[in-house]
Amino acid sequence: MGAPLSIAFFASSLVSAYWNGAATYYRGMVRALAGLGHRIVFYEPDAYERQSHRDMDDPDWAKVVVYPATESGVMRSLEAAKGSDLVIKASGVGVFDELLEREVLRLKNEGTQVIFWDVDAPATLERIAANTNDPFRALIPQYDLVLTYGGGDPIVRRYTSFGARTCIPIYNALDPETHYPVHSEPRLEADLSFLGNRLPDRERRVEEFFLAVAKRLPERSFLLAGSGWDDKERSGNVKYLGHLGTCDHNAFNCSPMAVLNVSRDGMARNGFSPATRVFEAAGAGACMITDQWEGVEQFFEPEREIYVAASGEEVAEIMDRLTPSLAAAVGSRALTRVRAQHTYAHRARQFQEIFSAGAKGKPSTGGTL
The missing domain is CATH 3.40.50.2000 (Glycogen Phosphorylase B;)
Incomplete structure (x- = not known):
């Protein structure tokens, strides 16, 4: 691999699973990527009472930044993310998604790739197919890469039809340190x-x-x-x-x-x-x-x-x-x-292979499993 990457990750929440079905996916991926030496800052809004329903403390394998669920809170977080090797905007943050999807692209430069990571691709694609004025449609070709939570070749074909440069599914998986057999209750x-x-x-x-x-x-x-x-x-x-x-x-x-x-x-x-x-x-x-x-x-x-x-x-x-x-x-x-x-260690290695040329290299089209 190239040098470890600095990654700014904008998503719903890492520390709370409250009304946040993707929480364990984020935790598994971020933890496994950190285990490979990558440095992750996870930006999440203070929204939907998630912070009052935390089910984990800030981890030692990622820095968590909770920003106010306001436009100024979003913009300050984007400013802080400048200079990262990779900037990731996940779908379904829940507040100011349109703003984030547009403004995160301003962070692209010679040393920074900007990625859209769709954790609900079928819903996203059905939404934009039904509305030709959906602002996200015009943004898709501007992202360096689209990653998805799954979906196989059907999702890849549909994202490509909307102009995605490259679309690669990274399936969810198991974190064996978190989910394992216990006694019944x-x-x-x-x-x-x-x-x-x-x-x-x-x-x-x-x-x-x-x-x-x-x-x-x-x-x-x-x-x-x-x-x-x-x-x-x-x-x-x-x-x-x-x-x-x-x-x-x-x-x-x-x-x-x-x-x-x-x-x-x-x-x-x-x-x-x-x-x-x-x-x-x-x-x-x-x-x-x-x-x-x-x-x-x-x-x-x-x-x-x-x-x-x-x-x-x-x-x-x-x-x-x-x-x-x-x-x-x-x-x-x-x-x-x-x-x-099917562990997150397998998925993190796939992610690493995609960026094996380093942050400035072009993503490859690695396998989906």
């Missing part, structure tokens, strides 16, 4: 559990793949966690926890017989977009059931390392034949696979 035991915030582009699928299955299987126990489901109608065999801090995620994954993954609409339509929680659950040795999406077999082998269901009815059928011993065997194989192929 009685309060988190269930036959099937689901963790996810209530979002408009996820709710219908949660209804089909989880809540309807609970009604169909009244003798089974179900556990729902995540923000926003308080007033959602659910059957009596569904226990609701509310927001679950990341400190409890390992126990959440290890306590039920199986854990359900439900994709958001755009990611399910596009495929090649495994949720971070798929890798986290595998890292805890959980038996996973996922809704069907194209490309799942690139990450885990169906029926051996993960169960795949095309409908709520298929989830119920899997639950009918699943036993604790069978679930344990599937979870064990998933754990072996994820540690061997």
Whole structure:
């Protein structure tokens, strides 16, 4: 590799997972990049009560700068980021995204590359396709590189069609120092559990793949966690926890017989977009059931390392034949696979290969896995 890079990273939050589904992705990538010697300053706004719901202290592997959620706060942070080798603007910061996407490009010069890192590419691309006046459309060709949270060749083709110079998916993964097998906890035991915030582009699928299955299987126990489901109608065999801090995620994954993954609409339509929680659950040795999406077999082998269901009815059928011993065997194989192929150390090496020529070099088009 070239010399270690100084990286300015503008994103939603590194220190709080509150209404911030990408938190563990950022943590895994930033920590692994720091482990390779790169120096990261992570800029995040004081917004959405995230700072009052922190679930980690400032790490020793990155400098965290929390700026006021104001236009002047944004501009001061951009000024501070000048001179970095790489400046990264992630999607979904949550406040002043348009301003950041435009102004971050002013930091480009001979020694600074500016990158857009899309952690929800299907939604971004659907949004700009539907609105020819979306200001981000004209900015895409100006970025040196677009990285995405996933999406495979379909996302690469679509970003390229909007003028992206290069688009490379870097999939989410496992941080084995954060997610690993632990003892089960009685309060988190269930036959099937689901963790996810209530979002408009996820709710219908949660209804089909989880809540309807609970009604169909009244003798089974179900556990729902995540923000926003308080007033959602659910059957009596569904226990609701509310927001679950990341400190409890390992126990959440290890306590039920199986854990359900439900994709958001755009990611399910596009495929090649495994949720971070798929890798986290595998890292805890959980038996996973996922809704069907194209490309799942690139990450885990169906029926051996993960169960795949095309409908709520298929989830119920899997639950009918699943036993604790069978679930344990599937979870064990998933754990072996994820540690061997899908850790953030693997992803950080991919990132490093992309910039192997150094900050002034042109990005290569390294593989997606």
